[in-house]
Amino acid sequence: MNVLIIGGGNMGMVMAKSLLDSDIFDKIYICEKNKEKWLSRKKIFFSVDLNKKIVDDSSVIIIAVKPQDVSVLSGSLKSLIDPRKLLISIAAGISMKKLKTLLNHQKIVRVMPNTPALIKSGISGWIANKNVTDHEKKIVKKILSCLGKEIEFKKEDDINSVTALSGSGPAYFFYILESFIKISKDLGIKENIAKTLAIETMIGAAQLAKFSKDDLLTLRKNVTSKGGTTEKAIEVFEKKKMNKVFEEGIRKAYEKAKEISGS
Incomplete structure (x- = not known):
């Protein structure tokens, strides 16, 4: 064949x-x-x-x-x-x-x-x-x-959703990595080390999410100690409504996928 x-x-x-x-x-x-x-x-x-x-x-x-x-x-x-x-x-x-x-x-x-x-x-x-x-x-x-x-x-419309999520998804993660690396450099860490820290953290977190029996919320709470550094960062993300920003971005990608496919 x-x-x-x-x-x-x-x-x-x-x-x-x-x-x-x-x-x-x-x-x-x-x-x-x-x-x-x-x-x-x-x-x-x-x-x-x-x-x-x-x-x-x-x-x-x-x-x-x-x-x-x-x-x-x-x-x-x-x-x-x-x-x-x-x-x-x-x-x-x-x-x-x-x-x-x-x-x-x-x-x-x-x-x-x-x-x-x-x-x-x-x-x-x-x-x-x-x-x-x-x-x-x-x-x-x-x-x-x-x-x-x-x-x-x-359902073919699901492929439009897949396009917005996993098709375009790598770019979203690269965007986040760029931000991680930039702030790390601003905090005095060398770029090559910042890149390694950011990438390995993303890989490790993804692997933990994949293989752990705990759900994502539990995994997040396990890192977020009361009054600690993680809690401070999460407070900022929630105040800025980061989840809504991601939701809007992915929805726009989905709508564009539908427009292109004519569905």
Whole structure:
């Protein structure tokens, strides 16, 4: 079984390298015009153009181009692809309805991955239309498991929520880390040490939240001693209504995702 990845950007190449380490596919075709992105690996075959040979030879087609390039791509792909083949799209904001209209395709899976997939620590939310079989869903799970964790959803609007939460989420955490590092430097800590302290604290807290039997509120209270330093910081956060700021930001991201997808 072979796979064709259309688009050799960051996520497309990550998927190719991750799939190379698995035994899911015999050949991995990548359609990418920029030859500077090509890499010499066994089982990986590059093409500058989308052609019938590589499309016919692939059981799974993955669209990994930028959302604004999907309409142009569909003009070439529509005449080449068998509508019964499994089509997976990681183009953010492109709904299954739009893909079906553009390509007149039957079997469509829409995926929202995130950038930690670059180190196989991502989380992907996905949804398949009714024509995708249980066997094909198992293939999707195997593919996405190469990037980290995966969760299947039943409502497409949930993918808009996933986009706002985990799709955009890494940027929120990077934003927080930037703030942590800046204030640490202002308090006299060297930047490299501040960066290590901030990142390791975030990783440790996330791991504790993941594996502890306690809920998040209990974990927070365990650190917040009465009259202590943590309590002072939390008082400021609550006074500034930080939770409302995050809620508003994520809701705006969700609304934008809905607008882009046309749902």
